[in-house]
Amino acid sequence: MEGAMDVPADAYPLQIRYNMQNAELLRLTMIYIGICFIGQIVAIPLSWLLFPRTRDPKQARGEPGGDLWAADAICLLLFSISLLPSAFGSIQILSTSVDARWNGTCWSSIHGCLLLCTRLFCHIPFLFWKGMNASRKRILVHHVMVILVYGTGLLKGSMHFWGAAAGLCEFSNMFLANIELVKCCSNMHQLKQSFLYKLNSAMLSLAYICCRLVLFPAVLAALLTDAYTHPELTVRSSMVEWVMMPMSICCVWGMSAFEFRNIFEGTFKDFNSDVPEETAALWVGTPYAAWIEKDVQRRYAKENLTKLKELEHKLDNEVQRREAVETELQETQERLKKIPELEEALTKQKLLLLKQVQKGVAAVQLGNMHAVCRDILFEWRRFTTASIIDRLRRKVPDVGRCQFEMVQLQEEANEHLKAIQLQMLNTVARASQCKWMHRAAFILADHVFQTKRRM
Numbered sequence: 001m002e003g004a005m006d007v008p009a010d011a012y013p014l015q016i017r018y019n020m021q022n023a024e025l026l027r028l029t030m031i032y033i034g035i036c037f038i039g040q041i042v043a044i045p046l047s048w049l050l051f052p053r054t055r056d057p058k059q060a061r062g063e064p065g066g067d068l069w070a071a072d073a074i075c076l077l078l079f080s081i082s083l084l085p086s087a088f089g090s091i092q093i094l095s096t097s098v099d100a101r102w103n104g105t106c107w108s109s110i111h112g113c114l115l116l117c118t119r120l121f122c123h124i125p126f127l128f129w130k131g132m133n134a135s136r137k138r139i140l141v142h143h144v145m146v147i148l149v150y151g152t153g154l155l156k157g158s159m160h161f162w163g164a165a166a167g168l169c170e171f172s173n174m175f176l177a178n179i180e181l182v183k184c185c186s187n188m189h190q191l192k193q194s195f196l197y198k199l200n201s202a203m204l205s206l207a208y209i210c211c212r213l214v215l216f217p218a219v220l221a222a223l224l225t226d227a228y229t230h231p232e233l234t235v236r237s238s239m240v241e242w243v244m245m246p247m248s249i250c251c252v253w254g255m256s257a258f259e260f261r262n263i264f265e266g267t268f269k270d271f272n273s274d275v276p277e278e279t280a281a282l283w284v285g286t287p288y289a290a291w292i293e294k295d296v297q298r299r300y301a302k303e304n305l306t307k308l309k310e311l312e313h314k315l316d317n318e319v320q321r322r323e324a325v326e327t328e329l330q331e332t333q334e335r336l337k338k339i340p341e342l343e344e345a346l347t348k349q350k351l352l353l354l355k356q357v358q359k360g361v362a363a364v365q366l367g368n369m370h371a372v373c374r375d376i377l378f379e380w381r382r383f384t385t386a387s388i389i390d391r392l393r394r395k396v397p398d399v400g401r402c403q404f405e406m407v408q409l410q411e412e413a414n415e416h417l418k419a420i421q422l423q424m425l426n427t428v429a430r431a432s433q434c435k436w437m438h439r440a441a442f443i444l445a446d447h448v449f450q451t452k453r454r455m
Helices: 022-050 067-094 098-103 107-130 134-156 160-182 188-192 195-229 239-271 277-284 287-337 339-393 399-431 435-454
Strands: none
Touching (some): 067 107, 067 160, 098 160, 098 195, 107 134, 107 160, 134 160, 160 188, 160 195, 160 239, 195 239
């Protein structure tokens, strides 16, 4: 491996390159892969030693409390601690110019890219060993995408500064690893009530916001700002710089935003958990706690006494209402006993009413005939009187005209009487169904005939 830091004093922009031969890069990559694989395997017996709960054969190995879960958390913690110095060193060295940020390399950036790619490459089979679920499938997609982006940047020697800046997100994984290790402890519930655990949970939420939700948009904005303000330096960039790096930053930011909800809910739950039993017992044993207990009991007794009086008053009202309802119920029952008698009386009244209706039909028809005759006679008398008055009012009587009008009136009266007689005969015929009405019909017909003869 040949390493030479070339910093020309008279060149603009400043170029910082750490050149490495491909053979040396391959050898170093194999060394890193070996270290990561060995560390991943050694972490399993280390988890058995540090966390006795993981030795339980009934415990699911890839779930909280299992040995694979604990080993993965140990490796995550060590990896995050190892990567952060490389990221900070790369940022400090490569932030001097635009060309250094886009095309510069250094030993720290190469070390960080190799460590990140080999760690994620070795972690992929470990994910399948733990057992795949929805969350681990997203992690698998993240690993493949990051290996492609960082591996390409490592081979081309470009974008190391932006990769180091995005790698600062691993700072939040230290606090996440601590929470995963606590889940493997036998006294997990007691540890969750400690101040350090709650502080770690709060730091996880804060680091997630700063190092992921805020950091990734800031890195992307700085990258685009360099490309816009210095196009002459960034025009040499390829698809890795213009497509893969921004796309990977956006994808990782989306995954982080999706996972932040679970992390924030866990932090909120940790700060609202119950007090440990030992602490609660210590608090209750103090004189101040005893006085508070008596005061609370006294207040509750006073409130309960007031509520008891209100309930007694409501009970008295309900008793009175029940007595009134029972009285009404008894009266209703007495009325119900009279229903059969009323039904029988109603049936008798119904039969009697039907008989009266049958008798009343004939009387109604006879009354109708009498009314018709009365109307006829009234109209005839009114017409005759009007004719006489009209004739008397004339100063010069016209005998011919009067005779003509009399003949005409006589003809109209005869036709009207014939129509009335026919109507009366039809009515008498319908009423003849009752035997006791036959004689009355004949008498009425004879009366009409005699009236006609007099006219």
